Amino acid sequence: MDFSLLLNAIIAGLLLGGFYAAVTVGISISFGMLDVVNIAHPAFIILGSYIAYIVNANFGVDPIVVSIVALPAFYLLGAGIYQIFYVSFEKRGQDSLRGLAFFFGLLFVTEVVLVLVFGVDYRSVDASYIGASLRLGPLEFPYRMLVPCVTSLIMFAGLQIFLGRTFIGRAVMAVSQDPLALRLMAVDPTRIKRIAFGISIATASLAGACLIIIQPVIPSVGRDYIGRIFAICVLGGLGSLPGTLIAALLLGVIESITSTFYGPSWAPAVSFGILLLTLAVRPSGLLGR
Amino acid sequence: MRTPVFVLIQLVLATLFYLGLRFFGNDYLFFAGYTVLQFIILSTAWNILGGYCGYVNFGSAGFFAIGAYTSVFLYTIGQSPEDIFPASILPVAQAIFPLPVPIIIVIAGIMAGLVGLGTGYLTLRLRGVYFAIATLALAIVLQTLVVNWSFVGGSRGAYVIPPNTVPVIGPYIQYLFILMLLMTIIALTTARLIERSRLGVGFATIRDDELAAEACGVPTLKLKLVATVISGALMGMAGAPFPFYIGYTEPGSVFDLGYAVNTIAMPLIGGTTSWAGPLIGAVLLGTMQQVATVTISSAVGLLIVGLLLVGFVVAAPNGILGLWQGWFGKRSKP
Numbered sequence: 001m002d003f004s005l006l007l008n009a010i011i012a013g014l015l016l017g018g019f020y021a022a023v024t025v026g027i028s029i030s031f032g033m034l035d036v037v038n039i040a041h042p043a044f045i046i047l048g049s050y051i052a053y054i055v056n057a058n059f060g061v062d063p064i065v066v067s068i069v070a071l072p073a074f075y076l077l078g079a080g081i082y083q084i085f086y087v088s089f090e091k092r093g094q095d096s097l098r099g100l101a102f103f104f105g106l107l108f109v110t111e112v113v114l115v116l117v118f119g120v121d122y123r124s125v126d127a128s129y130i131g132a133s134l135r136l137g138p139l140e141f142p143y144r145m146l147v148p149c150v151t152s153l154i155m156f157a158g159l160q161i162f163l164g165r166t167f168i169g170r171a172v173m174a175v176s177q178d179p180l181a182l183r184l185m186a187v188d189p190t191r192i193k194r195i196a197f198g199i200s201i202a203t204a205s206l207a208g209a210c211l212i213i214i215q216p217v218i219p220s221v222g223r224d225y226i227g228r229i230f231a232i233c234v235l236g237g238l239g240s241l242p243g244t245l246i247a248a249l250l251l252g253v254i255e256s257i258t259s260t261f262y263g264p265s266w267a268p269a270v271s272f273g274i275l276l277l278t279l280a281v282r283p284s285g286l287l288g289r
Numbered sequence: 290m291r292t293p294v295f296v297l298i299q300l301v302l303a304t305l306f307y308l309g310l311r312f313f314g315n316d317y318l319f320f321a322g323y324t325v326l327q328f329i330i331l332s333t334a335w336n337i338l339g340g341y342c343g344y345v346n347f348g349s350a351g352f353f354a355i356g357a358y359t360s361v362f363l364y365t366i367g368q369s370p371e372d373i374f375p376a377s378i379l380p381v382a383q384a385i386f387p388l389p390v391p392i393i394i395v396i397a398g399i400m401a402g403l404v405g406l407g408t409g410y411l412t413l414r415l416r417g418v419y420f421a422i423a424t425l426a427l428a429i430v431l432q433t434l435v436v437n438w439s440f441v442g443g444s445r446g447a448y449v450i451p452p453n454t455v456p457v458i459g460p461y462i463q464y465l466f467i468l469m470l471l472m473t474i475i476a477l478t479t480a481r482l483i484e485r486s487r488l489g490v491g492f493a494t495i496r497d498d499e500l501a502a503e504a505c506g507v508p509t510l511k512l513k514l515v516a517t518v519i520s521g522a523l524m525g526m527a528g529a530p531f532p533f534y535i536g537y538t539e540p541g542s543v544f545d546l547g548y549a550v551n552t553i554a555m556p557l558i559g560g561t562t563s564w565a566g567p568l569i570g571a572v573l574l575g576t577m578q579q580v581a582t583v584t585i586s587s588a589v590g591l592l593i594v595g596l597l598l599v600g601f602v603v604a605a606p607n608g609i610l611g612l613w614q615g616w617f618g619k620r621s622k623p
Binding site for chain 1: 343411417418423430549589595598602603
């Protein structure tokens with residue numbers, strides 16, 4: 001086995017894994033902490049990609065800048081969706097079946113609307129760093145991967161600090177453990193969950209910009225990420241951000257090695273294998289409670 | 290109504306339906322009718338697990354594809370048995386292949402049932418949502434496998450060329466249509482039988498409160514596995530004639546997310562508590578999509594299905610049957 005090929009595959013995997021962390025962190029919050037199974041998350045990521053694409057194609061603004069500007073809009077979208085979800089499903093009692101179908105419908109509607117508006121052509125963005133690489137001896141870091149990875153890690157660190165240090169953040173952690181106790185502390189769990197869900201959707205904006213820097217995007221590409229996102233989330237342990245990061249890097253490396261040595265068409269099967277293996281062997285994940 | 294009477298009524302209705310379409314003498318009607326029947330089977334199958342047990346299966350396209358690709362696989366063997374089998378068993382193989390479509394349907398059902406059993410065994414012991422996610426990922430993995438499997442055409446797709454006509458019935462599409470009609474009767478009868486048996490009561494306890502059911506001694510895992518296998522097998526059977534219907538099978542069209550959305554939307558819009566719900570949903574949405582495909586475009590048809598799904602689960606969680614009972618104050622027999 002070629003050593004430098006393996007080394008570069010691992011580096012590419014780590015860079016990819018950093019990006020996967022950004023894609024998954026939203027689900028880690030909504031599914032892991034709030035117990036809202038938002039399978040529509042990939043659709044919002046693709047929406048973020050398309051917003052970055054529209055602004056980039058018309059005004060030449062860097063996609064990451066666009067996504068940061070779009071964060072409040074995504075937050076409001078998320079808060080609105082949670083409100084509908086709360087009134088229609090959570091308040092009426094535990095009916096997970098219809099809640100799941102609701103998000104599945106959202107996923108599908110978003111995808112079909114994007115298809116009707118933009119067609120099924122691949123869309124990509126322009127930025128000065130796409131195409132160039134940072135070289136350190138035999139190691140190669142393409143900026144196309146490095147920029148999303150660093151952006152993702154910054155966002156990830158920011159969320160970790162937010163959840164651990166601020167009042168709202170700690171309330172989010174608390175609501176994931178015991179909503180009733182939170183209510184006894186005179187905090188409205190629904191409000192906290194709405195904020196947290198808004199944040200989880202807001203991460204999709206940044207993740208979407210990162211996605212379209214890494215690869216050209218079509219509306220259906222979000223589906224490839226559903227398996228990946230949930231595999232990472234479950235492998236890391238529900239609701240654990242450090243676990244999510246470790247699992248994301250792990251999956252990135254395994255996928256990268258698989259596609260380097262066995263061909264990229266096998267990569268989608270990796271995440272499913274990991275998901276099934278985790279569910280069968282250790283359903284609580286690596287760092288699960 | 291007793292089951293034999295129910296079957297008899299269905300047979301009469303099916304015959305009338307078939308003769309009615311034949312009266313118009315337009316093969317397009319059979320092509321359109323085939324699609325609607327396919328959706329009736331798929332959504333009835335989905336409802337056995339989803340509606341009766343409360344476990345969501347997002348992988349309908351995966352189970353459907355198992356059926357379709359079992360068909361492609363067996364057809365491809367049947368085209369040139371001499372290339373595949375060693376000379377010693379070749380005469381036997383030549384006597385068996387090519388298999389008639391009804392036998393392929395049975396084999397496809399067994400294959401899809403086995404996959405359902407495997408997936409269910411690994412994930413049904415956990416919370417229901419894990420099963421939902423696993424089925425969603427299952428479809429993607431099966432697609433990966435098929436894309437990498439050149440024997441069934443890989444990503445290029447495979448041709449399955451049916452004969453133009455069959456004896457007695459006439460055009461081949463009418464033969465497939467009759468098979469679909471029979472399968473629809475099997476699916477609806479199965480669903481109705483389950484509903485009225487101890488099995489159905491067991492399923493309902495799982496849906497209403499799994500923990501309490503388990504505590505009362507209901508073998509929940511076993512029942513869930515039974516539901517998954519029946520549901521998966523019916524979906525696989527619905528997929529088996531598809532390559533013969535479409536002629537050219539490729540992964541993108543068989544694993545279309547539209548199947549998953551339709552099979553979930555139809556029972557939820559029709560109503561999940563009874564066998565009639567998926568039937569109503571499938572007939573309405575299936576017909577609507579055929580009309581939309583001809584007049585506007587199939588993407589718009591799918592968009593309407595998605596919007597209806599979201600609208601119904603938010604505003605009318607018990608579907609059309611629930612609205613009906615609400616308006617007329619009548620409760621259908623359990």
